[in-house]
Amino acid sequence: MTHDNSDSIIYEAAPQPGCAAAFCGALGHALVSLVRRKRIYIALGLTILPIGILVVAWSLLPSRVIAGDRIFRAFMDNVYVMGLPQLLALLLATMLIAEHIEGRTLSYVLTRPMSRPVWVWGRFTAYAIVSIVLLVSSMLAFSAICLMLPGLDLAVGILTGLPQYIAAACMAVIVYGALLVLLGVLSRRPVVLGVFIMYGWETLAIALPGAMGLLTVTRYVRRLTPEGSMLQNPPMIATRIGDFELATVEVSLVQALVTLVLLSLLCVFAAGLALKYREFSGARATGT
Amino acid sequence: MSAIVTTKNLSKWFGEVIAVNNMSVEIHPGVTGLLGPNGSGKSTFLKMLLGLCVPSRGEVTIFDQMPRNNREVLRRVGYCPETEDMFDALTGFEFIYWLNRQWGMERSVAKKRAFDACERVGMTERMHDRITHYSKGMRQRIKIGQALALPTDLLILDEPMSGLDPNGREEIFALLQSLGAEGLTVIVSSHILYEVERVTDEILMMHQGSLLAHGHVREIRALIDExxxxxxxxxxxxxxxxxxxxxxxxxxxxxxxxxxxxxxxxxxxxxxxxxxxxxxxxxxxxxxxxxxxxxxxxxxxxxxxx
Missing domain, CATH: 3.30.70 (Alpha-Beta Plaits)
Structure with a gap:
């Protein structure tokens, strides 16, 4: 700061912060925070759990001859694509922004000259990296153990579907994470709301006939799995008066992928905008 | 000399509760004390200056611009919030370093500024300890440090002496006085007259959201003596x-x-x-x-x- 002769003050402004550096800063800080939190151990435990279950089940079965293909598919589909991503999102993504609102540390961020959307993107990327590393490591380890366990009758050809399962699981982590990050900015109860949406609404809507399933993330994520194409066959409902075909609207692989990518982008973008324009003064965010 | 902060009929209410009522003030370079009992609206007033709160009525300008979501303004403002909460998973040094990085500083600059800030608030020895292991006073120093980490023209400190021991207070008093002497605009809020008196003669007094008095500390003292x-x-x-x-x-x-x-x-x-x-x-x-x-x-x- 300098003074000129007329006693007015000429300010030398601080240099304009760079967006890339701010993104890296938000990413780095979120990575350090995520890795140092206790919940990372829970996330790690969750990703190890399927491997543990497999090994324990294999060691307990007397004949040790199991239909490996079925087990592999069941774990990949129900656990790695439709189970763990939701849990990881609940555990790691929900509080990504919400912890700053609840922990009253948001004022440090909001009073600084950084782009709010860039900050949100940085934190979201950190969540995606941590979750994907955990999930993919577990999937690879699970597949390797499936191959190594004697008696587990696994056809090597089944592993050709592994990249597709991994892609579907990664997409699920991203889309559920984005949804929960948005909820974390908009709601004071993001975990409750997240549980309601993922385990209440999605379960209900997917069971309903017609186009309701299109309003769920599950519908699109399932379509990404190797089994997704099989879902194209309309399920049948057997009743006393006869069998009925459950009418569902079909989604192509490309449609599913585009929908999930767009939904993820929209949610993170909306979270950034909400953070920018929402007033947190009445909330605990700024220590009120 | 032109005012750095100007508010005109500034008001903020939350439902039926009036937090700030019709505040019209001008704050000039130097240290200004914002004085008022707990719940008098000091923090809400400061949050409106920072753009964290949207005024219900009236307007606020800093450097002749609206502060809310205005990066041109915010990059010239340092803020030490009242809240004791910090990023607990980090050390004091990392807290300032990561805030610097998130503000867009390059790694080496962020590191240097974090170190300088820790040194300035006397936390060099303990800066690599986890924040969870800090006393309230140490947290307070780190919070003030992060506000000083950027080259700011306006420093807003919400209850900065809270939790500091007598030595710590003396150091912060000296620091604030030196910042004021440098020509920086500093706004210090407190509910303790003695604290404000130690750092400035210029006082804004608030009570129940309204401006009660604005002026030299002698005038306030005279009121107290009556x-x-x-x-x-x-x-x-x-x-x-x-x-x-x-x-x-x-x-x-x-x-x-x-x-x-x-x-x-x-x-x-x-x-x-x-x-x-x-x-x-x-x-x-x-x-x-x-x-x-x-x-x-x-x-x-x-x-x-x-």
């Missing part, structure tokens, strides 16, 4: 002291209590002088004496009731 003081004396023989104290100018009332005597006076200095003289002359049967209402809340109550 205020009747209550002095509580604990002694074995209060009747002896009644005789002495009735002669004190400005005495308003005397009351016998179970432990001694309660005196109400407009001239507390004369009363203290009498007590001193009495102790020297007649021996000390007084076990304790203190002023019951020598605090801002009492002054505010008095000013508001007037």
């Amino acid at each position: 205020h009747p003081h209550t002095i509580i004396i604990e002694c074995a023989n209060p009747r002896k002291w009644i005789a002495r104290l009735t002669a004190v100018p400005g005495l308003i009332g005397l009351e016998l209590t179970t432990t001694g005597l309660t005196v109400r006076t407009k001239d507390p200095d004369q009363c203290y002088q009498q007590l001193n003289d009495g102790i020297i002359e007649d021996g000390a049967d007084i076990t304790a004496f203190h002023c019951a209402d020598d605090n801002l809340q009492a002054v505010f109550d008095y000013l508001v009731k007037r």
Whole structure:
């Protein structure tokens, strides 16, 4: 700061912060925070759990001859694509922004000259990296153990579907994470709301006939799995008066992928905008 | 000299609660103390200056611009919030370093500025300890450090002395005075007059969301001196002291209590002088004496009731 002769003050402004550096800063800080939190151990435990279950089940079965293909598919589909991503999102993504609102540390961020959307993107990327590393490591380890366990009758050809399962699981982590990050900015109860949406609404809507399933993330994520194409066959409902075909609207692989990518982008973008324009003064965010 | 902060009819209400009511002030370079009891609207006022709160009515400008979501303004402002909460998974140094990085600083610059900030607030020795292991005073220093980590023109400190030990306070007093002497605009909020008096002569006084007084500390002091003081004396023989104290100018009332005597006076200095003289002359049967209402809340109550 300098003074000129007329006693007015000429300010030398601080240099304009760079967006890339701010993104890296938000990413780095979120990575350090995520890795140092206790919940990372829970996330790690969750990703190890399927491997543990497999090994324990294999060691307990007397004949040790199991239909490996079925087990592999069941774990990949129900656990790695439709189970763990939701849990990881609940555990790691929900509080990504919400912890700053609840922990009253948001004022440090909001009073600084950084782009709010860039900050949100940085934190979201950190969540995606941590979750994907955990999930993919577990999937690879699970597949390797499936191959190594004697008696587990696994056809090597089944592993050709592994990249597709991994892609579907990664997409699920991203889309559920984005949804929960948005909820974390908009709601004071993001975990409750997240549980309601993922385990209440999605379960209900997917069971309903017609186009309701299109309003769920599950519908699109399932379509990404190797089994997704099989879902194209309309399920049948057997009743006393006869069998009925459950009418569902079909989604192509490309449609599913585009929908999930767009939904993820929209949610993170909306979270950034909400953070920018929402007033947190009445909330605990700024220590009120 | 043009004002750095200007507010015009600034008001903020949350539902039916009026947090800030019609504040019109101008704040110039130098240190300004924002004084008021807890719940008087100081923090809400500061949050409106920072753009964290949207005014319900009126307007605020900093460097002639609206502050909310204005990066041009915010990059010239440092803020130390009242909240004790910080990123607990980090060390003090990392806290400032990562904030610097998130603000867009390059790694080496962020590191250097974090180190300098820690040094400036006297936290170099403990800066690599986890924040969870810090005392309240240490947290306070790191919070002030992060506000100083950027080259700011306006520094807003919300209750910065809270939790600091006497030595820490003295250091922060000196730091704030030096920042003011450098020509920086500093706004320090506190509910303790003594703290504000130590760092500045310029005071904004708030009560129940409204501006009560704005000016030199002497004017505020004068208001306080007009205020009747209550002095509580604990002694074995209060009747002896009644005789002495009735002669004190400005005495308003005397009351016998179970432990001694309660005196109400407009001239507390004369009363203290009498007590001193009495102790020297007649021996000390007084076990304790203190002023019951020598605090801002009492002054505010008095000013508001007037």
